[in-house]
């Protein structure tokens with residue numbers, strides 16, 4: 417129209433069109449910026465929703481533990497932190513492109529069809545063939561992109577592992593080995609990237625060729641009509657304009673292939689994670705809390721409800737005594753090649769008693785604790801125990817959170833519940849730190865509220881183990897399972913820790929082989945023989961000393 421007005425020297429029409437364009441250039445930027453903002457906002461809201469859902473499912477019950485142990489999903493961190501973002505960004509972008517293209521397609525199809533229908537039909541046929549070829553090439557691009565995401569995540573993981581173990585590596589002088597491993601992982605990143613770049617080049621040959629070759633089509637079709645004087649110059653430019661619009665709209669898959677491949681790869685990785693988390697959610701069985709009177713009846717129901725090859729877990733009310741009871745418990749290692757560890761253990765842990773589980777390295781002591789905690793289920797027999805929230809399990813290397821010393825001492829209480837009126841007070845924390853012989857820790861750490869990112873790096877293992885005992889006292893739990901939790905302590909500090917538990921009347925189940933542990937327990941369970949050998953349990957006689 418602009419060109420027609422100029423060529424016909426129609427100043428009035430030209431002026432009207434100029435005003436129209438002036439309005440468009442003022443409104444245009446506002447519309448475009450608002451559109452971009454709306455897209456970014458929608459993507460952010462969606463990402464927030466998906467991240468929240470994934471984090472909830474991942475941290476619910478034992479999903480995080482099972483996913484890691486089963487190895488079903490790798491790089492969960494990257495999937496939650498990055499793949500969700502890529503997915504939502506790309507999905508919103510593509511959705512908007514599809515909507516805009518659909519409107520555009522309808523508008524310009526009408527114009528192009530009116531000008532010259534055969535040109536329109538030829539264009540659709542051309543786009544259909546181009547899209548088909550691109551889809552075939554694209555499927556390889558998706559798997560290469562997926563491989564790239566995995567390789568990048570694996571490489572980053574090796575760097576994080578080195579970062580988390582700097583001291584061990586430095587002591588071993590293991591730099592050369594670490595370097596080799598880092599290079600090996602980054603070599604896979606580059607090898608896959610190189611395949612990806614080559615494949616993108618091949619795809620680009622096709623997509624570029626597709627765009628250029630078709631440009632000749634409108635000229636070939638409309639030039640003869642123009643030369644015969646049956647078409648105005650303006651109509652030619654209109655044809656070109658409409659043709660290119662329709663071409664762009666029907667070639668969406670061709671032009672957005674790279675973006676689509678990235679979106680599909682991210683969506684696939686996210687799908688694997690979501691499926692695994694949903695699976696975990698479904699397999700989560702609600703275990704009823706049994707009062708004393710209900711225990712006998714539940715013995716029948718509980719056994720029937722347990723899948724074959726699994727240890728029956730029954731949760732007892734805190735009032736039930738004995739607090740823990742194992743009935744004919746046999747354990748096998750999890751995974752595809754199960755190995756028999758402990759066989760046919762039956763025992764009861766009365767309230768306030770102290771049981772020590774001993775045995776050779778690898779015999780299955782920690783596995784027995786894992787089974788009591790419900791982390792491992794492979795095997796048979798029945799475990800009766802209080803809810804996990806009523807028992808504190810202390811591993812050999814205590815977990816240090818990223819929170820402050822206050823939050824670390826009160827762990828696993830949430831920071832919010834610590835801050836509540838009625839939560840753990842600073843006075844109580846300082847008193848308990850004193851009791852576990854960490855009286856100067858708060859001052860050294862810069863106060864109870866100082867951020868604790870480096871706490872794990874700064875505290876010795878023995879100090880961390882004493883902090884873990886502080887957690888037992890502060891949590892007020894009546895049952896505690898200790899897995900070599902005093903391995904780094906001197907005899908005096910060990911006695912002090914067990915003394916604290918005895919004073920509080922806490923029921924204790926310990927795992928360990930240190931001779932000094934013997935005196936802090938009243939019953940010993942000795943697991944014997946590799947591969948599920950016999951076991952012995954006996955009560956320690958008063959004043960009896962350790963005999964290996």
Ligand SMILES: Nc1ncnc2c1ncn2[C@@H]1O[C@H](COP(=O)(O)OP(=O)(O)OP(=O)(O)O)[C@@H](O)[C@H]1O
Nearest residue numbers: 485749750751757776777778779780781782783784
């Ligand atoms: N996730 C797992 N999958 C398969 N086997 C495992 C797994 N975890 C541990 N095991 C194996 O189970 C056996 C028992 O391990 P466990 O940690 O219970 O031994 P332990 O008696 O506590 O040994 P230690 O005194 O050396 O700590 C070991 O041979 C170990 O390699």
